[in-house]
Structures are given as C-alpha cells and as structure tokens.
Amino acid sequence: MADHLLEVKDLSVEFHTAAGTVKAVQNVSWHLDRGETLAILGESGSGKSVSASAVMNLIDMPPGKITSGTILLDGRDMLKMTPEERRAINGAKIAMIFQDPLAHLNPVYQVGWQIAEMMTTHGESAENAKSRARDLLKRVGIPDPDAAMRKYPFQFSGGQRQRLMIAMALACKPDILIADEPTTALDVTIQAQVLALLDELQQETGMGMLLITHDLGVVAEIADRVVVMNAGNIVETGDAAEVYRNPKHAYTRKLIDAAPGKGEMPDERDRSGAPLLRAVGLEKNYGAFQALKGVDLTIMPGETVAVVGESGSGKSTLARAILRLDDPDSGKVLYNDRDLLTISDKELFGLRRDLQMVFQDPTQSLNPRMTVFQLISEAWVIHPSILPKPQWKERVAELLVKVGLRPEMASRYPHQFSGGQRQRIAIARALAMEPKLIVCDEAVSALDVSIQAQVIELLDGLRREFGLSYLFIAHDLPVVRDFADRVIVMRAGEIVEEGPVRQIFEAPRQPYTQALLAASLDPDPVVQAARRDARQQQKGLMPA
Numbered sequence: 001m002a003d004h005l006l007e008v009k010d011l012s013v014e015f016h017t018a019a020g021t022v023k024a025v026q027n028v029s030w031h032l033d034r035g036e037t038l039a040i041l042g043e044s045g046s047g048k049s050v051s052a053s054a055v056m057n058l059i060d061m062p063p064g065k066i067t068s069g070t071i072l073l074d075g076r077d078m079l080k081m082t083p084e085e086r087r088a089i090n091g092a093k094i095a096m097i098f099q100d101p102l103a104h105l106n107p108v109y110q111v112g113w114q115i116a117e118m119m120t121t122h123g124e125s126a127e128n129a130k131s132r133a134r135d136l137l138k139r140v141g142i143p144d145p146d147a148a149m150r151k152y153p154f155q156f157s158g159g160q161r162q163r164l165m166i167a168m169a170l171a172c173k174p175d176i177l178i179a180d181e182p183t184t185a186l187d188v189t190i191q192a193q194v195l196a197l198l199d200e201l202q203q204e205t206g207m208g209m210l211l212i213t214h215d216l217g218v219v220a221e222i223a224d225r226v227v228v229m230n231a232g233n234i235v236e237t238g239d240a241a242e243v244y245r246n247p248k249h250a251y252t253r254k255l256i257d258a259a260p261g262k263g264e265m266p267d268e269r270d271r272s273g274a275p276l277l278r279a280v281g282l283e284k285n286y287g288a289f290q291a292l293k294g295v296d297l298t299i300m301p302g303e304t305v306a307v308v309g310e311s312g313s314g315k316s317t318l319a320r321a322i323l324r325l326d327d328p329d330s331g332k333v334l335y336n337d338r339d340l341l342t343i344s345d346k347e348l349f350g351l352r353r354d355l356q357m358v359f360q361d362p363t364q365s366l367n368p369r370m371t372v373f374q375l376i377s378e379a380w381v382i383h384p385s386i387l388p389k390p391q392w393k394e395r396v397a398e399l400l401v402k403v404g405l406r407p408e409m410a411s412r413y414p415h416q417f418s419g420g421q422r423q424r425i426a427i428a429r430a431l432a433m434e435p436k437l438i439v440c441d442e443a444v445s446a447l448d449v450s451i452q453a454q455v456i457e458l459l460d461g462l463r464r465e466f467g468l469s470y471l472f473i474a475h476d477l478p479v480v481r482d483f484a485d486r487v488i489v490m491r492a493g494e495i496v497e498e499g500p501v502r503q504i505f506e507a508p509r510q511p512y513t514q515a516l517l518a519a520s521l522d523p524d525p526v527v528q529a530a531r532r533d534a535r536q537q538q539k540g541l542m543p544a
Helices: 048-056 083-089 111-120 126-139 158-169 188-205 216-222 240-245 250-258 315-322 345-354 372-382 389-402 407-411 419-431 449-466 477-483 501-506 511-519 525-538
Strands: 006-017 020-032 037-041 064-073 094-097 176-180 208-213 225-230 233-239 277-286 289-299 304-308 330-335 355-358 437-441 469-473 486-491 494-500
Touching (some): 006 048, 020 048, 020 208, 037 216, 048 064, 048 094, 048 208, 111 126, 111 158, 126 158, 208 216, 216 240, 225 240, 233 240, 233 250, 240 525, 250 449, 289 315, 289 330, 315 330, 315 437, 315 469, 389 407, 449 477, 494 511
Parallel strands (some): 037 225, 094 176, 355 437
Antiparallel strands (some): 006 020, 006 064, 277 289, 486 494
16 A cells, blocks of 8 residues: 555656746655645745646646656556556546636536536446436535536536536546635635535545645635645645744745735725715616616725625626726716716716726736737827827836836736736736726736735835725735725625725624625634634534
C-alpha cells in the first residue's frame, strides 16, 4: 500500500515562450490522504493551478514541459503511464471542477447527456448512466432533476452551473476531487452552499479533495492542511489553523495581512447638502421578470455607496439603469438635478464623461487590438474638449503612475498584463474622463487578495484626491466593510435594508441581511470553525 492517496515529489514545470523560459513550478512536493482536504494557496502566477494541471495531464506540451518529478497515485507514477492509462484515470479516479463552469460545459448538449457521458466513457451502460445522472442532479440540489436533464447550461444560474460541474465530477465516484477556484465568482450564500455540499459529499465518499484557491476564507472553511505557493515554490505548509495563527514566511504573512474585513469601519458621513445623484422609483422588466421594483438611491459627493445581494437581486441592473446602458421602464435618475432618462442624446453625450464604469472582467472590457495608450487616450478622441492632443502622452504617463503602473507600459497590449494590472488600466481609462462618479460592477471580485487590497487602496486614494463618488456593486462583504460609507442590500429587485456601513455590519435589522453576513467567510480557521459549529447547532446536527 502507498503511504498517501496522491503524492507529488520534486515536480518542476516550465514553459518556453518568445520572451524566454518561464519556470512555473520548481521542485514542488506535497501529498493528499483519503478523506483529507488539502488547499494550495497562492496568488495568480504562483504555480498552484499548474501543479493541479500536471496531475490531470492538462498541460499543453509544448510550450509546457515537465522537467522533473513524480506524481504517485496509489504508489504508481502517473508521469510514466501511457496516454490510454491516463485517460482511464481521469474522471474515474481523479476528477476536476473548474472556476468557470460555463467555459467547461458544452453549450450545445443537454446537461443530462453531458453528465451521463462521463459514465458511458468509462464503460457504464447508457440506461444506468442516465438514471445515475438524474440521481446526481438531485443530490447536488438542482430543482426538478427530470426537467433539468433536458436543459442546456445557459438555462442555469452561476451557482447551479457549479453544481452541475460537481455532479459531473462525481459521476464515476472518484477517489480524488480537484477543485480549482470553485467559488471565486459566486455570491456569499451560494459559495457557502457549494462548500457545504463539497464537504458533505466528501464525508459520504471519503474522497481526498485538492482545493486550489487564493481565498483565505475558503481555506478556513474547508481545508485541513494548506500549502502556500509563491513564484513556483512552496514557501510554507502545515495545519490550516496553525499556518494562519503562526505564519513562518513573510509571503504568508503578507497574504494574511491583506485579507479584507479586519480594519476600522468608517464613521458615518455627513449627508447634508445636495446629492450628486439620485434614483427615484426605478422599474425594469424583462418580459414577466421584474428586475427592479421601485428602487430609490442617493449618492452624495465624495461618498461610496455599496450595493450587495445575491445573483438576480438587481444589483447590476440598477447600475446599468443609472448609467442608461439599459433604459429602465419608469422612474428618474437625477444627476445634479437633471433627469438622465429624459434629456436629449446630445446632452447625455456631454454628461457621459462625468459618469464612468469599471467592469468585473477587464479582459472583456478592454479592446485586445488597442495598446494601453490607445485605450486610455480614446476618451479624449471622443471628448476632445478634455485635453489637447499634444498633452496626451504626458497625461497617459501620469495616469499610469497614478494607478501604480509604469509609463513605458503604454505601448503594450492588454494580454501582456496580469488580471490585477488590467483592472488598473481599466481604472486609468475611467479616470481619463475626469469623472465625478465611477460605478464599479464587481470590479475586484476575481482578483487575488493582495491585488484586491491594492486596488481598493488605490480607489480610496483617488476618492480622497479627486473627490470621486463610487457606486460599488459587490458580493464580497469584507471588502464592502472596509471600503464603503453606506450599504444598500437588495433582494429580488427591491431594497430590503440600507444604512451606514457600521450599522449594517454590526446591527443588521433584516433576516436577509443577517443571512448574508452569516454566510461570509472569516479567514481565521478557528473563528470559522466556531461559526460552523453554531450553524450545525441551529440545524440540530450536534449538541450545544
């Protein structure tokens, strides 16, 4: 018998690029035991996902190359297996769920067929596979499994699609489940449900789980041990609670210190005087679905108003309605007492420079064919009155420095930057318009914890320097706690509670707000374990 269910020894992976050789993983060793959850924690580029990809044989070779190491499954070196032997293992012995299920579910096949295919590929009969696929959909909490079998991926919510991926991964009853950032883009309540489901399924099956994440809260909730990676190397490993309480490496300490939700909450801001923007009675329908139901909102000059709620609560619809990216059916949006919904297109064009938006995914919002200089200066092409052309180069350089980038980066293209750097470019692009209000729609949700902290610090500094106001759409409550002045809580198109950030976080009045806060994860494993025990006591699953 092997000592461990899965063991990686001295693994090194490099990629050959036009700019030279990138050593993504260097002499990495770790192990996973049956029934255990091991978290590999680190920022983008740390090598954590490359390690998992090597286990699943998902590294493109070339340009990738495994230069050293062994990967032992039940004592057998997977790197010495034939492609046929590896195919027999993937799915059956080791399965994987990914961060973006929509990118890994086939859009043209019904989900029931896709789950059943996992089993028929490994020798299960079509009839048995179909029956088990239906049972799996029920097990992972998909409503009406019979109807769900005939639906396509786009007909499910983000949280439901992640559940579909889990059902597919568990189809062949694997010994090991690799979860690569499985909850990054999910709302706090959906994240809590998915993590609880994974933990429950692990208890049932005894599988080992390898969790790839940059979220300390997820580590605290579900991990037994943690491996911390930085720049392709393991810098620390140990019991999750011990590593959090007594980190031995400076990089681990940096990650822990960057975790949001621990700082001082701002005092209540003086809201006397004329508001910068006021929404009154906003209504928006999509057919029979009512996305906004008479929403009122006020933003004062220099104020950050956060809007929180689950997917489908109307947060992004509200942001798009305010900016007239999607016209509401009724209501008013008063900007300096001018109704944006009734002014002429010419007047609206003039006001566009005052109201800017930073989207969740800068990869989607930045034109890949344009250089950084072109992306930022495009604002002045559209609104030439802002800045004379001879000053463009100097101003682009100033804006790049302002957002923590270097002036010489202006000649590069978006794909040449990390996710955090691309988001900084998007912020610089918004600042080029010299706006009064910036709408941030999940602008930091996909960023690493330290990059997230840097971007929030940047936004806060810009607010103080330029007197900016923010409408901050988010599902990450600790970030909201650190950054916002006021919080609006939305559910099913309505505002259910609003108030200063301290009141919302310390004395929430509505059960829905209380449930959102209870579902938010604390990075301290000891604190999170106490919360877990309290939840179980409430459910009657354990004695008080």
